[in-house]
Amino acid sequence: MGKCVCIIAEFRHGAFRRVTYEVASEGKRLADALGVGLCAVAVGSGVADKAAELGRYAVDKVFAVDDPALENYLAESYVPLVADVLAGCDPAAVVMSASVDGKDFAARLSARLKAGLAQDCTQVVCENGKIKAKRPVFAGKCYGWCEWAEGALPVISCRPNVMDCLAPMEDKKAEVEKVQVSIPQTRSCVKSLDLDTSGKVELTEAEIIVSGGRGMKGPENYAMLEELAKVLGAAVGASRAAVDSGWRPHADQVGQTGKVVNPNLYIAVGISGAIQHLAGMGSSKFIVAVNKDSEAPIFSKADYGVVEDLFNFVPAFTEEIRKLKSSCS
Ligand SMILES: Cc1cc2nc3c(=O)[nH]c(=O)nc-3n(C[C@H](O)[C@H](O)[C@H](O)COP(=O)(O)OP(=O)(O)OC[C@H]3O[C@@H](n4cnc5c(N)ncnc54)[C@H](O)[C@@H]3O)c2cc1C
Numbered sequence: 001m002g003k004c005v006c007i008i009a010e011f012r013h014g015a016f017r018r019v020t021y022e023v024a025s026e027g028k029r030l031a032d033a034l035g036v037g038l039c040a041v042a043v044g045s046g047v048a049d050k051a052a053e054l055g056r057y058a059v060d061k062v063f064a065v066d067d068p069a070l071e072n073y074l075a076e077s078y079v080p081l082v083a084d085v086l087a088g089c090d091p092a093a094v095v096m097s098a099s100v101d102g103k104d105f106a107a108r109l110s111a112r113l114k115a116g117l118a119q120d121c122t123q124v125v126c127e128n129g130k131i132k133a134k135r136p137v138f139a140g141k142c143y144g145w146c147e148w149a150e151g152a153l154p155v156i157s158c159r160p161n162v163m164d165c166l167a168p169m170e171d172k173k174a175e176v177e178k179v180q181v182s183i184p185q186t187r188s189c190v191k192s193l194d195l196d197t198s199g200k201v202e203l204t205e206a207e208i209i210v211s212g213g214r215g216m217k218g219p220e221n222y223a224m225l226e227e228l229a230k231v232l233g234a235a236v237g238a239s240r241a242a243v244d245s246g247w248r249p250h251a252d253q254v255g256q257t258g259k260v261v262n263p264n265l266y267i268a269v270g271i272s273g274a275i276q277h278l279a280g281m282g283s284s285k286f287i288v289a290v291n292k293d294s295e296a297p298i299f300s301k302a303d304y305g306v307v308e309d310l311f312n313f314v315p316a317f318t319e320e321i322r323k324l325k326s327s328c329s
Contacts, residue, residue: 002092004039005031011044019097024057025166027095033126041085045071048178055174062174069183072190073101079108098157106157115153118146161262201235208265211237215270219247228318239271255280273298
């Protein structure tokens, strides 16, 4: 058995991403079950100054690999650096996020470490000292449990927005060890990143999401959903049918091959509720479905269902919310 559970933190543009706190929380539950400590490897430019913050999410010690050349994620440089750090801390398991970068990183890291990878896990348990991880198989149609052979190192990536976050411990700081490294020579480099600065609410962080599917009939009709989203302070999502039709960008896609979201309120408009869509929004706290077909599968998952033509319902609903808000202010 290794000495700790080690998480891989995601540090981008001067801050830890929320997924890091989810991973730390899951790492802590696993570390407690194994009776070991929780440590983290954090790579990035300026990360050493922020690393102690991870103590709020129960991390005992952070190995910080800090260099201006590590500003942007690049598998070629991040993987060997993290593998070297892990070799020195003898982990019982390595846990990270199954974010876009995280999935890429997890696959390469586990190959380098000759470890067993369970990707995109939705649950991790430890029974009698044996780690088991639940993950989707057959394109999300069912779930399987992964176990590791004796002596094999588990590398686990956790699906974002699924693992419960611990309540932050405001005054706890992690011990930080700055690791001296020489940056590997790479064949490629990231010159710059163009971030979406349109001021839209990011889907994976949104409290309310209004999502439209094929029932929207065309890209021009999303103006109606944008309007509703504006009144509610929500983000706009889409089904794959809408994205594949070119009505919405892929960044808006919710589902198994899109984003996994966990808002307080998810309003599905003109979406049938295919299993691959439910895989991305099924854990939302409240689900409202608007569909003119009362037999649509989405209704079996919804807390509230509106059987109505969306082109009648959405403008009227937006108007009612607007009135309600102005009467409250
Ligand atoms: C490997 C794989 C991965 C996939 N990944 C994803 C994924 O990540 N996300 C995803 O969403 N899908 C994904 N899919 C596709 C998925 O199987 C469905 O095809 C897709 O979700 C259907 O999108 P939809 O509900 O918008 O369209 P449809 O299934 O066509 O449903 C449209 C709905 O709109 C309703 N409607 C039509 N007109 C109106 C109206 N005027 N008023 C009210 N309601 C109306 C209809 O009754 C219908 O229920 C994946 C599929 C595969 C095989």
